[in-house]
Amino acid sequence: MSVAQRELEKPVAVPPQRDSSRTPSAVAPYKPLLLGVAGSLGFLLIWQVFSAIGPVGSHYLPPPTVVFAEFVENLSDPDFWTSVGYTLRAWLIGLVVSSVAAIVVGVIIGSSTFLRRATHSTIEFLRPIPAVALIPLAALLYGPALSAELLIVVYACFWIVLVQVLYGVADVDKVATDTALTLQMNFWQRVRYLLFPTLLPFLMTGIRLAATVALILSVGVELIIGTPGLGQDVALAQINDDAPAMFALIVTSGVLGMLVNWLMGTIERKVLFWHASVRGGVKS
Amino acid sequence: MKTLKSLGYFVGLPIVLIAAWWAATQGGGSFYVPDPDQLVTAFRTVWLGDGFTQDALPSIARLLVGLALSIVLGVGLGIAIGSIDWVRWLLSPLLEFLRAVPSTIMIPVLLLLIGINDAMKVTVIVLGCLWPILLNTIKGVASIDEVQSDTGRVYGLTGIDRMRYLVLPAASPQIFAGIRQSLAVGLVLMVVSEMFAATEGIGYAIINFQNRIDIPEMWSGIVLLGLLGVALSVLFQIVQGRVLGWYEGLKESAND
């Protein structure tokens, strides 16, 4: 079949995939949203009822009304915001430091076959070591301070981002490299025009994964060592037998988590708007 | 010669690092870092002795049970939710929120609700490990190739058969990605819950050693956790290699 005939065969009109002849078309696009809202409200309703008449009792499982009241009350409590600040501080610094370190180390290792092969076994061994194993060490070294939290968060996030950076460096197109070399590009130019764009999607994946882990670990360290932050607040609430406070903090952490997810998603989209169709690095 | 070279790369850096550690701790080791001899002795005494049955086994057992439950629940629910559009839409915002909660924060709550026992620790692990598996399963099931699905319909593939021959295999790469994530989370939760509130377990033991300033013993626990992490990772890769062999092949041939 000739190219011309193939060109001619390009579709004249595009009928839609799904047959939407059942739902009236005004409502159809909002269906997921409406159902989603309905589902969430339904859940809250079930929770409310279960708390009142269920086996656990409303002392240990406060109803949503109580929890949300507590949550709103927190919002006007400066101590609450200080705690949030502490947790976020550890999260942010840990994430940034580990990412920068991972980029530097990753690019250096990734650029040399020898280094890559030599470090492979060490990385594969150190990588699955749970950072939380180091919590007692951190407690010994730093006590209930920011540094303790950072030790854990940076250790964990470093490996996560490093792995992605190594994938990224390995993914640099051979042909593009050869082209760059024939164009007499120097090292920094190659880094900027060749390495960096290839690396970016993988880096974004790594940072997105690390961001979630960083939050989990910050809270975890605060729980155990008592570094100030949301984790410590929850531990205190538990000691004080204050279920509403605990649940309010859980909701807070969930909101925080969603904000982090949203932020990461937005950054990823902004940075990769030109790359969105060529997403690599989903090897998490 | 090639295998010798590979072996060289494999042990090279580790040997260098261990040698450096040994050299640096000549003269008995610092307060924070034991010398190799101390560490090996401590490891042997603790983990190859009583510590094995008292702390290591219960911890590992809880972790495995938690993971198994998460996989069964996550895959089962995931298939159900992923296959039915309106159910997926109904639960989406709720699941998104629940998954965003850092699982460590649930530990004190569950302590209050359930108490210091195995049930609580397993529940913590399940609550943390469920989400990656569930969400990845949903994603995998919801994004099954339309042509694959049509082919199934044409040849009469429905119900259980469809799950078995189409849905599960098609979603399995995504499911395995979820399981890999949950392995890491499970380990974290096992350790943290034992460090926070427990009467036995690896995490409990390590914190205990730290409190009593038994440094080499503390480090031995850290090393054990490292070995556990590596073992889980290797085991996972073996299983994945078996089950997803076709997927590797498919991707490779696509890249040609």
Add this chain to the structure above:
Amino acid sequence: MTDHQDVRLRVDKVKKVYSRDGKEFEAVKSLTFDLHQGEFACLVGPSGSGKTTLLKCIAGLMAPTSGAVVLDGRPVNGPARGMAVVFQEYGRSLYPWMTVAANIELPLKIAKLSKAERRARVDEALHSVGLEQARNSYPWQLSGGMQQRVAIARAVATHPSVLLMDEPFAAVDAQTRADLEDLVRSVWKRHNMTILFVTHDIEESVYLGERVLVLSSSPTVIQDDVKIDLPDERGQLGTRSLTRFSELRAHVYGQVQIAKTNKTGMVTSRQAAVL
């Protein structure tokens, strides 16, 4: 030409209307035709003529807005036993987690055939398409042409009343396509199958079919029903150089051009270049 008796497939005033964003789009206006036992019919039409829509309706993958599809006297309300489909995208139709043999066997397992019967049919199907040695390979280990042969084997093994083929050779290279065309004809003869073959390759439709149905562009109707009175024994070299072949091809070509320009009444420069 073989005299076909019973009606295997009846398409009766099938109409398909899509609604999208509140607007209605009539893909298929009214299609009516019969397929008889053992017939090899081709369906040609310009893009946007609802070929795929029609095929999906016949296969039971989609419900027509009105009209009916009847297979062996029974109305088609969903994917029917007795109908097999070979899709264009073989890479996405064969299941990559199963071997070639397992792929062919799957529909037979669903149909609850005995192990012995399944084995026999798989062997026979592999033999028909000449892929006995590939039985334990995975689809992605095979070339495009071989994969499509596996898809054909899978369809054939179910001993279907009607075999639907949706532009099956559009995604393979010309040489492979020629081999596959001859393969389909040999399979058709050997099993005395009833085949509805959708294509946009006009030459292919004339070469393969006993009958070529030309579809208009949407809203689609049957524009022409051309009887292909070429000899039964066909070969790529011989048949295609017959005068009658050229005549038939030109006729179908002309019909397709009319179909294309029917809507706008204008011939675009691209179309003119091929005309």
